[in-house]
Amino acid sequence: MSSRNGHDSKKRRPPALQPHVLFMPPIGDDFDGSDEDAATVERETLEYNVFGTKPVEEERLFWYRWIAGHQISFLLWRAMHDVVRHHADEDADRPGERELDLLSACIDGYSTTLLYSSTVPRELYHADIRARMALQHPAFSGTWAPDYRGVRRLFRSNLPWQEDGSCAALDEAVARNEVTHSHIADHLVPDGHSLLQKSVGAPGVSISREKEDLYDNFFLTVRRPVSHAEFVAQLDARIADLAADLKHNGLYPNVDGQHYPVVTQQSDEVMRPLVSDILQVLDRAARLVSDMRLEEARR
Numbered sequence: 001m002s003s004r005n006g007h008d009s010k011k012r013r014p015p016a017l018q019p020h021v022l023f024m025p026p027i028g029d030d031f032d033g034s035d036e037d038a039a040t041v042e043r044e045t046l047e048y049n050v051f052g053t054k055p056v057e058e059e060r061l062f063w064y065r066w067i068a069g070h071q072i073s074f075l076l077w078r079a080m081h082d083v084v085r086h087h088a089d090e091d092a093d094r095p096g097e098r099e100l101d102l103l104s105a106c107i108d109g110y111s112t113t114l115l116y117s118s119t120v121p122r123e124l125y126h127a128d129i130r131a132r133m134a135l136q137h138p139a140f141s142g143t144w145a146p147d148y149r150g151v152r153r154l155f156r157s158n159l160p161w162q163e164d165g166s167c168a169a170l171d172e173a174v175a176r177n178e179v180t181h182s183h184i185a186d187h188l189v190p191d192g193h194s195l196l197q198k199s200v201g202a203p204g205v206s207i208s209r210e211k212e213d214l215y216d217n218f219f220l221t222v223r224r225p226v227s228h229a230e231f232v233a234q235l236d237a238r239i240a241d242l243a244a245d246l247k248h249n250g251l252y253p254n255v256d257g258q259h260y261p262v263v264t265q266q267s268d269e270v271m272r273p274l275v276s277d278i279l280q281v282l283d284r285a286a287r288l289v290s291d292m293r294l295e296e297a298r299r
């Protein structure tokens with residue numbers, strides 16, 4: 001059987017680990033009007049080993065994980081924004097059950113990509129990834145992520161309906177995400193200072209269009225009209241590539257005979273289930289994102 005990325009799945013050739021350009025709609029734009037259906041593909045298996053055995057080319061692998069993990073997060077944020085924007089006003093209805101499911105699934109999906117991207121050994125993160133971000137801009141920061149803007153209130157539990165009892169699962173997903181982000185930040189940068197915090201007082205710490213563009217450029221993201229079918233296909237392709245990577249290299253790859261676990265026995269219990277469930281969580285999120293559009297089209 002030949003998979004979409006051209007790998008023969010039976011022979012299991014090593015995955016290409018090649019980041020791709022991500023096309024995203026300009027911020028504030030709807031999807032390009034096209035009614036094509038965008039169904040997600042069936043995945044062969046959602047199993048992988050936590051600890052990898054095959055030696056890896058570390059710079060290539062972790063660079064790829066950093067870019068691909070972020071791109072999947074951008075796609076999930078955008079999918080969440082499509083729900084949130086209909087329920088953002090003071091007097092807006094709260095989201096329905098399916099919409100709440102989608103929000104929780106996408107937030108958990110984002111938590112898994114935080115974990116996936118941060119499997120890089122700390123030393124390599126500082127020498128390579130963080131150094132490249134600092135060269136892009138000395139105050140490079142997640143706060144510049146253009147697609148996050150539309151969901152920031154959701155992550156801060158600031159939407160009027162979030163206190164409702166029907167949002168318990170969503171609250172848990174938000175809390176899990178907060179724990180995950182702060183855990184991986186402490187894990188990779190134990191001194192606790194982000195590039196943004198380090199450069200406080202330096203010129204240009206506010207967010208501008210230019211910084212959003214720098215952020216997009218760094219993560220190989222190009223803004224142009226995108227149909228929902230193309231959006232779903234890009235999400236799907238990235239999850240397929242991530243699955244191929246996990247199956248070949250494990251979540252914690254073998255780097256010169258060593259493993260660098262992010263979540264340990266001592267880590268917060270909240271995060272531990274994410275370790276073995278990355279593919280289930282992402283697969284579910286992708287299905288809900290794809291189905292939601294089909295349901296909207298049928299209304």
Ligand code: HEM
Pocket residue numbers: 070073113114117118140141142143144145148152181184185186188189192193194195196197
């Ligand atoms: C693994 C990928 C990561 C993603 C996708 C990510 C994403 C984000 C996002 C979207 C924000 C903005 C939150 C808001 O505006 O409310 C943010 C802020 C922040 N992130 Fe991350 N983050 C990641 C890794 C890290 C790491 C490794 C650190 C370690 C220092 C870190 C530290 C921070 C801090 C301190 C903030 C607050 C604002 C700032 O000082 O930059 N993050 N992050």
